[in-house]
Amino acid sequence: MTMSPEQATAFAASLDRLVGAVEQVxxxxxxxxxxxFTAFLSEGHLLLDDVPGTGKTSLARAMAQSVSGSSNRVQFTPDLLPGDITGVTVYDQRSSVFEFHPGPVFANIVLADEINRASPKTQSALLEVMEEGQVTVDGQSHLVGHPFMVIATQNPVEQAGTYRLPEAQLDRFLMRSSIGYPDHASTIRILEGADHRAHELRVEVQLSPEEIVDMAALARTVYVDPTIHDYVSRLVDATRTAREVRLGVSVRGALALIRAAKTHAAGRGRHYVVPDDVKALAEPVLAHRLILDPEAEFDGVTASNMIAQVLIETPPPSTRQAV
Known part of the structure; x- marks a missing residue:
């Protein structure tokens, strides 16, 4: 069953409400x-490369408030242990049983702040929950529930005392982006509201967590023409054969692009994917999955540049089959 035009229109209206509410913060x-929100509704996770003070915590909190969900923030430090994230099993002497005490990962939206400051062992504690929506502690699996999203941040400026995220973990993030500093007009508006602390700002509830789960399921039913599959396949193939790239986009990356393109199309009120959906998300979905040749990096080539070049050199389909 594919999404109907009426369902696509309703989907777009709901997404616009969510985006508009969070934009107030x-x-x-x-x-x-x-x-x-595209990553959220695609059941994926987001990595933000940003300097401190750009609103990463505010984004996670506002998103959770808009869907009447829960949010937790974990400040990653070198001494953080895996159990500090997933939770621990504690022996209760009164009942003579072991009880599981859930960690901060048990929330609808989890902000992993400065994830690259924790040790690789602690970073890997997020891998299972990001991929499978559960954590395993002392041999027992515990579901974190739905909807669930990890928003992880990295500080691109300070690299002292950090542990670079391995490629296997980067591949688990559906998208990588940055918030950046606000423009002049937005800065003025922020300064005018300086008498309100960031944590005091509240976003009105727009949808329930159950409605978000339903929207995510609906997004999966967006129609994807075979020519779009062919286009995405040619794009990822081009990243693997590019001279400047040592390791191109994986199959997981291609699947992620299709999944995100479906949500992007529905968010634009369409029940089918067009090449522009793929182009709009190619950089945030694919760039962090590339490993560039060291000489190319030395020459100033970036992963974003490579994706832009691949998009130019790979012609999109000009026709599609009837929906």
Whole structure:
């Protein structure tokens, strides 16, 4: 069963409500907020490369408030242990049984702040929950529930005392983006509201967590023409054969692009994917999955540049089959 035009229109209206509500807190950042919700509704996770003070915590909190969900923030440090994230099993002497005490990962939206400051062992504690929606402690699996999303951040400036995220973990993030500083007009509006602390700002509830789960399921039914599958396949093939790239986009990356393109199409009120949906999300979905040749990096080539070049050199389909 594929999404109907009427369902696509309703989907777009709901997404616009969510984005509009969060934009009241994150002023002038429509694209980032829309990307975050696209990742959320695609049942994926978001990695933000940003300097401190750009609104990462506010984004996670506002998104959770807009869907009447829960949010937790974990500040990653070198001494953070896996159990500090997933939770621990504690022996209760009164009942003579072991009880599981859930960690901060048990929330609808989890902000993993400065994830690259924790040790690789602690970073890997997120891998299972990001992929499978559950954590395993002392041999027992515990579901974190739905909807669920991890928003992880990295500080691109300070690299002292950090542990670079391995490629296997980067591949688990559906998208990678940044918030960046606000423009002049937005900065003025922020300064005018300086008498309100960030944590005091509240976003009105727009949808329930159950409705978000239903929207995510509906997004999966968006129609994808075979020519779009062929287009995405040619795009990822081009990243694997590019001279400047040592390791191209994986199959997981291609699947992620299709999944995100479906949500992007529905968010635009369409029940089918067009090449522009793929182009709009190619950079945030694919760029962090590339490993560039060291010489190319030395020459100033970036992963974003490579994706832009691949999009130019790979012609999109000009026709599609009837829906």
């Amino acid at each position: 994150l002023l002038g950042k429509n694209r980032v907020v829309r990307l975050a």
